[in-house]
Amino acid sequence: MDRLMTHNQARMPSDNDPLLYEVATLTMKVARPLVWHDVQESWPKRLSGGTCFILRFDVGLIGVTAEHVITAFEAEKKKRGAAIDCLLRTVPFDLTGAIVDRDAELDIATFSVTEDQLIESKATEIDCRLEWPPPTPDNGRELSLAGFPDELKKESSSPIEFRAYADLPRVEDVTYRDIISTCQPQRDIRIRAAPEFPDLGANLSGCSGGPVLMHAERNGLHRWFPVGLILRGPRASSNATMPAIFRFRRIHFVNADGSIRHQNLGWLPK
Numbered sequence: 525m526d527r528l529m530t531h532n533q534a535r536m537p538s539d540n541d542p543l544l545y546e547v548a549t550l551t552m553k554v555a556r557p558l559v560w561h562d563v564q565e566s567w568p569k570r571l572s573g574g575t576c577f578i579l580r581f582d583v584g585l586i587g588v589t590a591e592h593v594i595t596a597f598e599a600e601k602k603k604r605g606a607a608i609d610c611l612l613r614t615v616p617f618d619l620t621g622a623i624v625d626r627d628a629e630l631d632i633a634t635f636s637v638t639e640d641q642l643i644e645s646k647a648t649e650i651d652c653r654l655e656w657p658p659p660t661p662d663n664g665r666e667l668s669l670a671g672f673p674d675e676l677k678k679e680s681s682s683p684i685e686f687r688a689y690a691d692l693p694r695v696e697d698v699t700y701r702d703i704i705s706t707c708q709p710q711r712d713i714r715i716r717a718a719p720e721f722p723d724l725g726a727n728l729s730g731c732s733g734g735p736v737l738m739h740a741e742r743n744g745l746h747r748w749f750p751v752g753l754i755l756r757g758p759r760a761s762s763n764a765t766m767p768a769i770f771r772f773r774r775i776h777f778v779n780a781d782g783s784i785r786h787q788n789l790g791w792l793p794k
Contacts, residue, residue, distance in 0.1 A: 543746065544692065547668050547692065547739060547748075548668065548670075548690045548692065550648065550668075550737075550748065551668040551669065551670040551690050551735065551737055552688035552690050553646075553647070553648040554577050554578075554647070554648050554650060554670065554735045554737070554750075555576075555577055555670035555671055555672065555688055555690075555734045555735050556575065556576055556577065556613050556647045557573060557574075557575060557576075557611075557612075557613055557672040557686045558574055558575060558576040558589055558610070558611075558612060558617075558619070558733065559572060559574075559610070559611050559686075560573055560597050560600060560601075560608050560609060560610045560611065561608070561609060561611070562604060562607050562608060563607055563608075564607045572596065572600065573593065573596075573597070573610075574589055574590060574596075574671075574731070574732040574734075575589070575593075575670070575671040575672050575730065575732065575733045575734035575735075575754070576588060576593075576612070576734075577589075577647075577734065577735035577750065577753075578637050578642060578647050578649040579649060579650050579652045579750060579778075580649045580650065580651045580653060581652055581653060581656070581780045581781065581782070582653055582780065583780065583781050583782065584636065584637075585636065585637040585638070585639065585642055586634050586635070586636065586637070586778070586782040587612075587622070587634065587635045587636070587637045588632070588633070588634055588733070588735075588750075588753060588778060589633055589732070589733030589753070590631050590632070590633065590732040590733040590753060590754070590755060590756075590773075591626045591627060591628050591630070591631045591632055591633040592628075592631055592732065593633070593732050594619065594623065594626060594633045595628070597610060597619055597620075598620070601620070612637070612641060612645045612647075613644075613645040613646065613647070613686075614644070614645070615641050615644045617641065622635040622636045622637070623635050624636055624781075624782035624783065625783045625784045626784070627777070627784045627786050629786070630701070630773060630777055630784065630786070631755055631773055632753065632773060632775065632777055632778065632784055634782045634783075634784065635782075636782065650735075650737075650748075650750050652750070655749075656780050657776035657778075658738070658749040658750055658751045658775070658776060659738070659740075659749055659751070660698060660751075660776075661695045661698055661703055661751050662695065662698070663695050663696065663697065663698065665694065665739075665740070666692065666694055666738070666739045667691075667692070667693055667694060667695060667736055667738055667739070667751075668690060668691070668692050668736075668737045668739065668748075669690065669691050669693070669731075669734060669735065669736045669737070669754060669770070669772070670688050670689065670731075670734050671688070671728065671730060671731025671732070671733075671734030671754055672686045672688055672689070672730050672731065672734075673689050673728050673729065673730045673731055674729050674730040675728075675729075689728070689731065693705045693706060693770065695738075698774075700774070701773065701774060702771055702772065703736065703751065703752050703771075703772040703773075703774060704769070704770070704771055704772075705769075705770045705772065706769050706770070728754075729756075731754050731756075732754055732755065732756050733753055733754060734754040735750055735753065735754075736750070736751055736752035736753060736754060736772045737749065737750055737751065738751045750775060751774060751775065751776075752772035752773055752774050752775055753773050753775055754770070754772060755771050755772060755773050756771075
């Protein structure tokens with residue numbers, strides 16, 4: 525029996541706002557949990573990991589996540605050996621064998637994904653074949669982001685649920701490497717996956733590697749572009765009145781073959 529399942533249950537700001545509903549739903553489908561567990565342990569048990577997303581290029585499907593997510597998996601694998609299995613959502617996944625490229629300085633990693641794995645993981649990939657690299661976000665531009673926080677993992681003897689969390693913040697600043705954003709309750713909309721998940725001050729550990737999409741209107745159509753990944757979600761805070769501050773890594777460093785333009789070449793600005 526399948527012991528893992530995903531469940532996206534978003535609280536939408538208004539039933540009269542179908543665009544925000546579609547944006548949140550899309551972003552949560554783009555985000556996929558990338559987790560590992562000890563197969564020798566019985567349920568319930570802890571699942572560790574992060575979040576990833578999948579891009580389609582001419583070479584095929586390329587998964588993207590934070591490099592420190594893969595480093596954490598390798599450390600656990602070294603510690604416990606063959607007992608540790610990796611899953612792309614519920615799909616057994618050879619993460620080590622799938623790696624295309626990685627860069628610890630940029631904290632970006634890429635890996636290959638098959639068409640069958642895409643379908644089985646119920647992922648929505650983003651087709652980047654016609655336009656890559658993505659455009660540079662400008663200040664004030666609307667973003668959407670999603671991930672699978674550890675706080676929302678239901679670890680019980682019944683199937684474990686991963687419930688996606690999403691935010692709809694705006695760009696505060698952009699550098700060659702990073703996008704800075706804040707989520708301010710009086711300005712922005714937080715889509716949350718469960719009533720128990722706080723609007724502010726939540727522990728977003730587990731969202732690392734999740735997609736950051738920029739939204740814009742092109743020729744009268746709503747368009748979205750994968751412009752970054754979540755480096756690390758804010759930890760839990762007792763001050764729930766303060767805005768959540770996010771730092772995202774831009775992913776224009778990823779080439780259309782899945783390789784990465786490495787920071788250590790010395791020519792990339794900060």
